[in-house]
Amino acid sequence: MARPPKKDRPGPGRNKLRADRVVQFIAGLTVPSGFGQGKPFVLRPWQVKFVRDIYEPTVSAKDMSRVVRRAVLSIARKNGKTALIAALALCHLVGPESIMNGEVYSAANSRDQAGQIFKVAAQMVRLDPELSSLLRVVDSTKTIACYRNGSFYRAISADAGIQHGLNPSFAVYDELAQAKNRDLYDVLDTSMGAREEPLFAIISTQSNDPEHILSQLIDDGMSSEDPTTVCHLYAVPDEVENIFDPSVWKLANPALGDFRSLPDMEAIANKAKRIPSEENKFRNLYLNQRVSPNSSLISKREWMACVGDVKFVDGEEVYLALDLSSVNDLSALAMASADDKTRLKVWMWKPEETLREHSNRDFGHGNWRYEEWHNAGYLEVTPGKVIHHGTIAAKIIELCKTYRVIGLAYDRHKIEYLMRELDALDFLAYPESSKNARDGLKLVPWGQGYVSMGPAIDALETAIINRDLVHPNNPALNWNFANAVAVMDPAGNRKLDKDKARFRIDGAQAAAMVVGYKYRDMVADTGLNDFIKNAVMS
Numbered sequence: 001m002a003r004p005p006k007k008d009r010p011g012p013g014r015n016k017l018r019a020d021r022v023v024q025f026i027a028g029l030t031v032p033s034g035f036g037q038g039k040p041f042v043l044r045p046w047q048v049k050f051v052r053d054i055y056e057p058t059v060s061a062k063d064m065s066r067v068v069r070r071a072v073l074s075i076a077r078k079n080g081k082t083a084l085i086a087a088l089a090l091c092h093l094v095g096p097e098s099i100m101n102g103e104v105y106s107a108a109n110s111r112d113q114a115g116q117i118f119k120v121a122a123q124m125v126r127l128d129p130e131l132s133s134l135l136r137v138v139d140s141t142k143t144i145a146c147y148r149n150g151s152f153y154r155a156i157s158a159d160a161g162i163q164h165g166l167n168p169s170f171a172v173y174d175e176l177a178q179a180k181n182r183d184l185y186d187v188l189d190t191s192m193g194a195r196e197e198p199l200f201a202i203i204s205t206q207s208n209d210p211e212h213i214l215s216q217l218i219d220d221g222m223s224s225e226d227p228t229t230v231c232h233l234y235a236v237p238d239e240v241e242n243i244f245d246p247s248v249w250k251l252a253n254p255a256l257g258d259f260r261s262l263p264d265m266e267a268i269a270n271k272a273k274r275i276p277s278e279e280n281k282f283r284n285l286y287l288n289q290r291v292s293p294n295s296s297l298i299s300k301r302e303w304m305a306c307v308g309d310v311k312f313v314d315g316e317e318v319y320l321a322l323d324l325s326s327v328n329d330l331s332a333l334a335m336a337s338a339d340d341k342t343r344l345k346v347w348m349w350k351p352e353e354t355l356r357e358h359s360n361r362d363f364g365h366g367n368w369r370y371e372e373w374h375n376a377g378y379l380e381v382t383p384g385k386v387i388h389h390g391t392i393a394a395k396i397i398e399l400c401k402t403y404r405v406i407g408l409a410y411d412r413h414k415i416e417y418l419m420r421e422l423d424a425l426d427f428l429a430y431p432e433s434s435k436n437a438r439d440g441l442k443l444v445p446w447g448q449g450y451v452s453m454g455p456a457i458d459a460l461e462t463a464i465i466n467r468d469l470v471h472p473n474n475p476a477l478n479w480n481f482a483n484a485v486a487v488m489d490p491a492g493n494r495k496l497d498k499d500k501a502r503f504r505i506d507g508a509q510a511a512a513m514v515v516g517y518k519y520r521d522m523v524a525d526t527g528l529n530d531f532i533k534n535a536v537m538s
Helices: 016-027 045-055 081-093 111-126 129-134 183-190 213-223 262-274 276-286 300-304 352-363 369-375 389-402 412-424 450-465 475-483 506-522 529-537
Strands: 070-074 103-108 135-138 143-146 152-157 170-174 199-204 229-233 317-323 331-337 342-351 380-382 404-410 429-431 441-445 486-488 494-496
Touching: 016 045, 016 081, 045 070, 045 229, 070 213, 081 103, 081 111, 081 143, 081 152, 081 170, 081 199, 103 111, 103 183, 111 129, 111 135, 111 143, 111 152, 111 170, 129 135, 170 183, 199 213, 213 229, 262 276, 300 450, 300 475, 317 389, 317 506, 331 389, 331 506, 342 352, 342 389, 342 475, 342 506, 352 369, 352 380, 380 389, 389 404, 389 412, 404 412, 404 506, 412 441, 450 494, 450 506, 475 506, 494 506
Parallel strands: 070 199, 070 229, 103 152, 103 170, 170 199, 317 404, 342 380, 404 441, 429 441
Antiparallel strands: 135 143, 143 152, 317 331, 331 342, 486 494
16 A cells, blocks of 8 residues: 555645545546446546545635645556546546636656557547537647637647746646656746646656655655645565565555556566566566666665765775766766775766756756755865866875875776876876886776676675675765666676766766776785786776
């Protein structure tokens, strides 16, 4: 069952009749396809509770205006969300929640997804003679117009561009978790101020990103007592050890065994059990856990289990690794202790003048996450609009003077930026291939491909799983690890794929490099050194 809000949300008053009318209207619709095709749309008890929690609470016993303004239903795939979205849209277009000159929108992340919602709504209309007489369906614009009240419903998508000039009376966002930014969400959310009783509903599986707008909405809805917000979360808790036990599946799939096929769920689970790369998809899409559906570098649960106190002693031996951006994005420098327990610290930089612009780009308008991280000491800045490599070089020199730096692993394609700045600061650095060790910083080229990063990722994963790594819970680094997606070649080697990642992963890349470098030195006397050295140089 859902993990409901801390208390039932009655508000100062209740209007059961209003909720009854919504339930009755939906019950009068016809299921257009799938389970129950051609029969009346019967809301299940868990759906009825969601509807009642939205439409029953009122401002007061005398003022019967609806108090709820935002509703979140987070649920696993194939639990009837598309049909529910279509039914709610029609309810606000022509049903008991309709108003004069209302604007009803169903939002999705792609045209195809938006088209599916519209298709179901249009089918419901065409199967009902009364609705067909009141409404005009325009397939070309994914619009349904109501003659009686001057209102319209339209399906819109994020990839169609920002939708300005909207004045929604009701909007519902399908699969907000898949949105790459929050622009369309913000447009809808901020355009409802002119309506007396606006309502914004979000129906989606969870996002793996703790900083995603959906994660924030769910966390706020589940923890706050705000009467204007309703949040129903159906998910298998992260602490459940056996995710393949069918008895836990219903926690995320309230329709399981009803219109959600149990045999289909069993087939999906068996596939995830056989193929490890499918497990995260199963966890996210079908258990509604906050993990990436792609093959993530490391699970959130494992990563956060390594949080601890990270301190370094002046003069101790450490390893460094650098993932350097060339223009204006994130650069990361990782440091790892040389002793058995790897204490990890990562510094990250962005150009100071891009913090707000890039916060808008990566987190959505009004969410100044990079500025917040900088102000809290989790993110460094360099002056100007592009990365100033001299700032990073100065930090490396500072660390070399404070600790005994064994060497710096680097992406050789960008090393000229660093070398130029180290030379300008009159600091000696020499390549590992040099026959004679010198005073100064040893530079270790570290390839970024499958063969090069494979041993590094294996070493990082092993250290995390064995709890041989400790990190200080830097939210910027946590975000990088949540974004990091590992891909595999036919030989089983892995690398981090920046193209598949939602956003920046530079901190995770630097962390993998520094742990891989340390691992390479640890096995120097075991006979594996030549193999790993060759892999690193590939």
